[in-house]
Amino acid sequence: MILFKKADELTKYLRTKSEKGLITGFVPTMGALHDGHIQLVSECKANSDLCIASIFVNPTQFNDPGDFKKYPVTIGQDIIALEKAGCDVLFLPDVQEIYPDGTTHLPHYALGFLETVLEGFYRPGHFQGVCQVMDRLLSIVMPDKLFMGRKDYQQCMVIRKLIGLKQWDIQLQWVPTVREASGLAMSSRNKRLTETQRQQATAIYHALSLISKTLRPGSMDAYTSNATQQLLDAGFEAVDYISICHADTLEAVDVWNGQIPLVALAAAFIGGVRLIDNMPLTGV
Ligand code: AMP
Numbered sequence: 001m002i003l004f005k006k007a008d009e010l011t012k013y014l015r016t017k018s019e020k021g022l023i024t025g026f027v028p029t030m031g032a033l034h035d036g037h038i039q040l041v042s043e044c045k046a047n048s049d050l051c052i053a054s055i056f057v058n059p060t061q062f063n064d065p066g067d068f069k070k071y072p073v074t075i076g077q078d079i080i081a082l083e084k085a086g087c088d089v090l091f092l093p094d095v096q097e098i099y100p101d102g103t104t105h106l107p108h109y110a111l112g113f114l115e116t117v118l119e120g121f122y123r124p125g126h127f128q129g130v131c132q133v134m135d136r137l138l139s140i141v142m143p144d145k146l147f148m149g150r151k152d153y154q155q156c157m158v159i160r161k162l163i164g165l166k167q168w169d170i171q172l173q174w175v176p177t178v179r180e181a182s183g184l185a186m187s188s189r190n191k192r193l194t195e196t197q198r199q200q201a202t203a204i205y206h207a208l209s210l211i212s213k214t215l216r217p218g219s220m221d222a223y224t225s226n227a228t229q230q231l232l233d234a235g236f237e238a239v240d241y242i243s244i245c246h247a248d249t250l251e252a253v254d255v256w257n258g259q260i261p262l263v264a265l266a267a268a269f270i271g272g273v274r275l276i277d278n279m280p281l282t283g284v
Pocket residue numbers: 028029030031036037039040147148149150151152175176177178179185186187188
């Protein structure tokens with residue numbers, strides 16, 4: 001694996017690869033890698049000729065500065081894991097490299113409805129930060145294919161929108177969520193949970209699975225309120241949302257006609273750690 005810290009050197013290197021006709025695939029991450037990230041690398045390797053990963057904890061996407069400070073950093077282990085997974089190139093920039101002119105006058109993106117709901121509502125400015133870093137990373141790497149996790153469902157939708165706004169010829173692949181044997185969605189934030197909290201946190205998976213198994217057309221109210229209660233009973237301190245939405249637009253669906261594609265999404269706090277998860281309900 002070749003490691004680059006400088007954007008222009010990486011761009012130059014990748015240009016030579018593209019000129020040779022190689023299909024490049026990109027896996028952007030914030031590090032503290034787990035098997036979910038490694039699955040993205042595997043998908044990337046299986047579907048492209050050159051796999052490029054990045055590790056950059058982006059300050060502009062943390063609406064809570066405390067969350068940014070506590071974000072786990074495990075660079076040494078991450079490099080070993082990427083190497084083992086067969087990643088070809090690692091981009092490891094510092095903040096100055098990504099934001100050479102600072103972070104105060106970065107572009108604003110017309111995300112519309114998408115950033116007014118769910119994560120957009122509860123984490124104001126978060127998706128602007130995600131777009132700022134992805135705009136920069138994608139401009140540097142300009143991959144043929146981009147691999148992102150369905151675990152961050154709304155983020156995938158935001159990046160699809162960004163690619164459209166920029167009119168880039170980049171194919172976005174949504175990789176299914178990798179879970180622990182317990183059902184808990186893998187997340188770098190799980191590292192901050194105690195063993196007991198990790199057990200309790202599986203309630204998100206169980207609540208979403210129950211919605212999926214019992215769903216019938218009609219009012220969605222009881223499904224979301226029962227799921228919220230399940231999380232509180234399991235020991236979650238607060239539930240930001242459990243929402244059943246149109247899978248293509250994220251508009252909330254109050255009454256389901258049995259036909260439109262649905263996804264259930266959740267965000268809740270346990271041990272002061274905010275976890276998110278989602279589950280397609282209609283085979284989308
Ligand atoms: P992060 O490092 O949290 O920014 O995540 C980097 C990429 O890994 C994003 O595209 C995430 O959606 C993806 N990802 C995170 N957790 C999982 C998971 N459990 N399964 C699949 N992809 C994941």
